[in-house]
Structure formats: C-alpha cells, structure tokens
Amino acid sequence: MSAEHFEVRYRLQGDDPVAMARTIAVEQTIEFPQDLVTDAFVRDQVIARVVGLEAIQPDVSVATLRYRSHVVGRDLPQLLNVLFGNTSLLPGVRVEGLELSDAMLAGFRGPRFGVVGLRSLAAAPSRPLLCTAVKPMGLPVPDLAELVYRYAMGGMDWIKDDHGLADQPFGRFEDRVVACCAAVRRANRDSDGRCRYAPNISGPADRIVQRARFAKEHGAGGLLVAPGLMGFDTMRAIADDDGIALPILMHPALLGGFLTSPNSGIAHHLLLGVFARLAGADATIFPHSGGRFSFTPQQCGSIGAAAREPLGNLVPILPSPAGGMSLDRVGELRAFYGEDVLFLIGGDLHRHGDITATCRRFRALVTQPV
C-alpha cells in the first residue's frame, strides 16, 4: 500500500456489482454527480477508484476500492465516515477488509499497554489472563465491593464492572468506584496479588473524562469503555490522554447493529479487532461462539487474529472471549485462542459455591500446562 492510499474491500450483494462499486466510490468521497465534476483535483485525487471486483457467489461480489488517504487525514471518525458513512445506509454492502498504509497507521497512537503491557501489570509473562465481572446490577455497593474482594482473593487479574453498571440511584458511579477500588487494594494486600479493577465509565459524553480521572485518582487499574455507546473516538481520546494512562477494556455493547447481518455492516475482525486497536483498546471483549450470543467460531477466530497480528506500529491486544463462558470451556478456549487471551467469565463463577475457591479453580485452569 502506498503512503497516499488505503484500500477497502466491500462485500456486495446485488445483480449489478459494477454499478454498486462505482456508486460507493462516489458516495463515500464527493457525494456529488460525477458527470458534473469539472475540477481536476476532485476528479483525479479525491474520488475513490474501484481497483478490484470479484464474483464469489451468484449475486455476491467483493469490490476493492482504493481511497486517497488525504480524504481522511488522521481523524478516526472521518476514517469510519469514508469507510462506511453513507454506504451503511445502502442495503447489501458489508465492509470486509481494510488495508491502511503505514503512514496512516502512524497517525494513531493505538493501545498504550496491549499484550505486553497487560502481561507486565499482571506479572504473568505467558499464561492466559483472567477477568470477571461485577454483577448483577442492583446489588448494594457494599455487596458489590465484597464480591470484588472475593474475586480478587481468588486470583483474578482483572475485575470489570458489568457494562450495565452506570450511575444509577441504587449504585452511584463514584460510590462504586471508591468501594471496589478499596476492596481490590485490600485483597491485593491480603493475598500479595496484583488484581486490577476496571469501572465502566461509559456515560454522559461531557463527564467521561472526569469519570476516568476520578477512577484513576481512586486507584482503578483500568477502564471499561463501550465505543458503541460513546463513539470510537471518545475511547481513542481517553486512551491518548496522558493524564489517565490506564489500560482500556473495550465492551461491544450496541455494536451488534453492524455485526448480525451477513449482508451488511462491518466485519467482526475490523470492528472488534482493527478499530479496537486504532481506538486504543488494550483488550477487546466479545461473545465467544456457543455462549449466549451467535458469533461463529470463524468470526471469533478472525477477531483473535486481528487483535494480535501486525498492524503498523500498533501493539497487539488481548482478545477477551466472553458472553456466557464457563469453567468447563476454559480448556477448549485455550486451545482455540492460545495463551495471549483474557478469559472473561461472569455468571458461571457464581454456580459453584464459594466464589474465591471457584476463582482459584479458574486460575488453576490457566496455570496448568495445556
């Protein structure tokens, strides 16, 4: 890829893929009748070009469009916009591939910690990392904090808020953060542990930086952010903020709009892998196949690959399969994802009696040899 271009692959469903591809090339750039363009720069340097078109099934083709990187600059919302802004409104178009130039990738700081950083914080150089969730919504804050203490005593590396824990009358954000941070501190002291708590900071856009700073000041070890609720670039801004500088666990809430239809939306590995990294997530949480949701093994594998494969100067991050996982699947998950992974098990840890003992079993499952 030349420094001046990037390429996007679109899956097109329809009987005239040539026309569809040309429509996208115009719609995503000049959004103007091409026959009325008189300016040479607009014609030659702005409109995207269709550089590949391949039929893969009857009525399904893959078109490759080459864009000039100057239509984006170094702006993540504008990258999303050029990729799929208006075209998201066309039926039968799915973004399947994205190849950015190294020059464009260099415009993103990306994950601050990534695999290496998260391993270092956990003092776990090689095994899978462990995460669980503070839940259910509605428990009094002292009960949630007590749960956090028990999880941490059991050897969890990470404890994150359920993404439904926001700032409710029955559970104020500030109260929860203070109590859960204190509980983790106490457990780390009592167990000589390194557990980290990541509160959910998704909430009012004009208070999210304040929430992140509050969490940092009170000892949070990371942050849970849902870019589907807050915007990918809001997460990027939090990640880039040197005054915050905490690991970010990304939650996929509301991103399903792009993921559930095979004929439209954005490919799983792009949204939950590539864009997670461009926007600074250090781990990307998603529902693993066979849980409460519907991702296929192939989709999950593609997210795992996109999280960890080379991407310019952006460090690899941990895929975090979740969404109804259980202890009895850890062996299978470990075989599927390998060791660079953050296993997230929530409700199932409550099914086996004493929670701290259950967490220890969870930990034993990832410390024993494969």
Added chain:
Amino acid sequence: MSAEHFEVRYRLQGDDPVAMARTIAVEQTIEFPQDLVTDAFVRDQVIARVVGLEAIQPDVSVATLRYRSHVVGRDLPQLLNVLFGNTSLLPGVRVEGLELSDAMLAGFRGPRFGVVGLRSLAAAPSRPLLCTAVKPMGLPVPDLAELVYRYAMGGMDWIKDDHGLADQPFGRFEDRVVACCAAVRRANRDSDGRCRYAPNISGPADRIVQRARFAKEHGAGGLLVAPGLMGFDTMRAIADDDGIALPILMHPALLGGFLTSPNSGIAHHLLLGVFARLAGADATIFPHSGGRFSFTPQQCGSIGAAAREPLGNLVPILPSPAGGMSLDRVGELRAFYGEDVLFLIGGDLHRHGDITATCRRFRALVTQPV
C-alpha cells in the same frame, strides 16, 4: 406509563419468542443467571418484565418489555445500552417501539430550537425550509465559499457542509468555516437574507467542543453533527452547551448499521426521530425514498411523524428528507411531509445552469401555494 417505568417493543424473529423475550429481559438488566439471584431488590426492582407478546407472522412476534426507569437514570448512553446494548448482538431482534415516561423525558433538555425556533430564525412562519450542501469534497476553500455565496443569494435558509468535509489537508476545518461564514454574511448583506451556514463539526472527540465554539465565534448559524460517528450523547452535550447554543442538523452517517435489516437493528423512527430529539437535534437528515438509498415511504413517514409528534416536553423538530432529492420532486415531497420540513437538495442544484437562479427556483417551489 408510570413515572417509574418505560416500555420497549422488540420484534423477535425465531421459533421461541417466549424464551427470547425472557432472555432479553435478563440480558438487558442483570446479565446474570436469573436462578442465582437471591437479592429481593434485584429480583423485583431491576430485572425487566415481559408484559406483552404477540405473534404477527409465522416466526415473528412483538414482545413488550417493561423496564424500571432507575436502571437508566437520566443518562442517554445508558438508555441506549438498556434498550439494545448486548441484545444488538443477538440475531433476529429489532427495537420497534419505545415509550418513555414523562418523568424520564423531563430528564432531557432536547432540541433547543426545533420547528418553532428554526422558523423564527428564518423568518418563515409557515413554508417548508430549504437547505443545500457545500460540495464536492476537494474543491479549494475559496471555491466552496463562492458556492456558499451563490446558494445564499438564491434564498437558501440553510447551507450545510457535506458530511465528508472534515479537516483535510486540501480543506482545513478552520479555513472553511471562516471563509463560508464570511460568504454567508456577505450574501445576507447583499440580499437582505437570513441564510445560515452549518459546518460539519464531526471529528476528534476531544476537539468537537472546540470546533463548535470556533464555528460559533466565526459566525456559523448552526452545526452539522453525525451521532453515528461521534455518539448520540456527544451531540446531546453540544446541544446542551449554553456557550454554543446553535441549531443542530443531525446527519445519519454510519447509522445504517441499525437500519438496513428488517430483522435486526432499531426502527427508523426511533433512531432518526426519537433519539434525534432526545439528543438535541433541531432537524434530522435522512435519505428519502426513491433517492440514492433505500428507505421505504412508510419508514420515511414514520421518521417525519416521530420528529414532530408530542414527546413529553421535547419540542418537535424538522424532518429533512435528502439523499438524492431533486427539484422535480419538491411538490411530491411537500405533499408527503407537509410544510414542517427542511428540504435538502444537493447535487441536483448543480444540474440546471446558474446556481443562484436554481436556488431561487427551489425557493419558489416552496413559497407557492400547494
């Protein structure tokens, strides 16, 4: 609707709608195995209840879920999250209806101007308002400004940036805003007009308030915001900012992920009507049927209704049908939407020779009696 509740209608595709509805009730609140819940408050006051279930086709049902409003508080991201966060990742679920209590609606300031405010700014008490777009991306800023002048001289009420005009090396945000504001000012002076220019401020999350203020300081008459790129609550925060206090035109870029599948996503009238108003938009731009996109007349009508019908204390806003509209459709559009509408025609205004004369024709089409 009691003050303590709100209701959501989900369209469910599948052969066990009872199980699907119960799954959603748990997933969208406690996200925890229901059989393990011991806390009475969580059980009785947090988990949503399925209060209606009706089969409408073979394998398609509509379930009504009643949520406690305290699970949301007054937080727009959390409302989206409770409505559809994790459930967006389940195939076959579409959000079709939302009934908020007046108490919840009172938590949103909503549109600052709306129909009445926009009419007042344009000194147009009854006719449809007119909008066009600065385009194509890539024209030098002085050429864009000259175009703005010609549009304004032709009697446009609004001129908005194309949503692809961001902050590119060939067209810097600040340069464009300064030049286009000056062009509109000059045209308003020369023609005794009241045209307003709305620059596109979607861009880096940590600079969007700064961009809005820059635009305001340099005389912009409004702002174009794409909540699909920036997050609905980012738009809400801009709308609520008394230091900005400009009309907001909402652009639907990237929201198509929720709109193109009949079996998943969020209903058009909710996303582009109700959420537009909750998040403070004064006009909502969307592709009208029969243009370059694929909304049906029924979907467009539902957006028009949701923009203008009573919604607690939130003022009505203008639907802005767009996406390939042309002068020869104005009569039809006027019959379809009535007079409380902001017509947006872009490229077609360039098809008929002199642009100012064409804009005058556009204006004549909405000032003559129906």
